[in-house]
Amino acid sequence: MKAKQKPRNNFCPARNNPFATEHLQKIRYRFSDESLAELLCHFDTLGKQAAIVGPQGHGKTTLQKELASAMVPSQTQWVKLREGDRIIPQSILHEVFSKTGTSDLICVDGAEQLSWWNWKKFLRQLGKDQRCLITSHRQGLLPTLINCKTSVSLLADLVTELTSTPDAAQQKELELIFIKHRGDIRQSIRELYDRCSNGAWPVTSTETLI
Amino acid sequence: MLKILLSDDRTAFEVGEMIDVTASWSLESPVERVELRLLWNTVGKGDRNLSVEKTWKYDQPLNNDKITESIQLPEAPYSFSGKLVSLIWAFELIAFPNGDSVRQEIVISPDAKEILLHNQQYDDV
Numbered sequence: 001m002k003a004k005q006k007p008r009n010n011f012c013p014a015r016n017n018p019f020a021t022e023h024l025q026k027i028r029y030r031f032s033d034e035s036l037a038e039l040l041c042h043f044d045t046l047g048k049q050a051a052i053v054g055p056q057g058h059g060k061t062t063l064q065k066e067l068a069s070a071m072v073p074s075q076t077q078w079v080k081l082r083e084g085d086r087i088i089p090q091s092i093l094h095e096v097f098s099k100t101g102t103s104d105l106i107c108v109d110g111a112e113q114l115s116w117w118n119w120k121k122f123l124r125q126l127g128k129d130q131r132c133l134i135t136s137h138r139q140g141l142l143p144t145l146i147n148c149k150t151s152v153s154l155l156a157d158l159v160t161e162l163t164s165t166p167d168a169a170q171q172k173e174l175e176l177i178f179i180k181h182r183g184d185i186r187q188s189i190r191e192l193y194d195r196c197s198n199g200a201w202p203v204t205s206t207e208t209l210i
Numbered sequence: 211m212l213k214i215l216l217s218d219d220r221t222a223f224e225v226g227e228m229i230d231v232t233a234s235w236s237l238e239s240p241v242e243r244v245e246l247r248l249l250w251n252t253v254g255k256g257d258r259n260l261s262v263e264k265t266w267k268y269d270q271p272l273n274n275d276k277i278t279e280s281i282q283l284p285e286a287p288y289s290f291s292g293k294l295v296s297l298i299w300a301f302e303l304i305a306f307p308n309g310d311s312v313r314q315e316i317v318i319s320p321d322a323k324e325i326l327l328h329n330q331q332y333d334d335v
Contacts, residue, residue, distance in 0.1 A: 011293065011326075011328045012293070013291030013292070013293075013296055013326065014253055014254035014255065014291055014292060014293060014294055014295050014296040015253045015254075015291055015296035015298060017253075017254070017255075019255075020253050020254055020255065021253075021254065021255065021256060021257060021258060022253055022258055190255065193255050194255075194293075197255075197293035197294070198293070
């Protein structure tokens, strides 16, 4: 005789997933060692050309956006480099430098992607007085403004903001996820998204599971 | 205050259905324009996509007003949800230039129900 079956509540539609991209984009950078004002002051003392350094998923780009908006330059020119972008095309360089005055800010996200030669070429065109804030996985391209660090408590803090305060068992899970992804908060949250979509991570309301 | 009212207070509709949408507003100060938009957007693990399918513009609106539009809903895409992505239809009413807005999400599909993309798993009882 066939056993009776009941549907398992293990599906969280993407629209109800608290770790969806639209929610992550609202998260602000958590300042710890230095406040926003201190970092802005630090940026000035470094000659207004500095680097936010750290591994992938450590909040560099989030902090860069936060600092750029707080600096209130006349305008900000953004150059976003993706994996494998060893060169900034001349047309983009021309557009960036032709539109930029020294009171403006040039932001390069992912500067470590550029080859040594192309980085030097960029620096020559940049000029000494031009405000510039970059993110990079490695030190040495520009003076380091801050080394971005992550922690399990930061991950727990973000999870609290997105869902609810993790209980002891969830806290343990977060530690394992954090270690697995070597402190990469972005990857950790992606894993939480997947767990949530399978019903393996609780959402705030049981009604959101189908 | 901005408000969107839909036919019979329903929020789920069949594709191509004709519906009445009432946009009303009560503004503290004059605005340049009010727009009613019918749009869909995606939500999920990846980047957000958005498509504004139709816009109704009301220039130099009165501070208090109410306008009803008879709208034929589109044939596609359908409202759906999976684990990775959901497609959500919505009406948005936006005042310019201050950006005040209100959003009313709706479902559009052949049987007026959101299509759920998942393999239901079962437990023996």
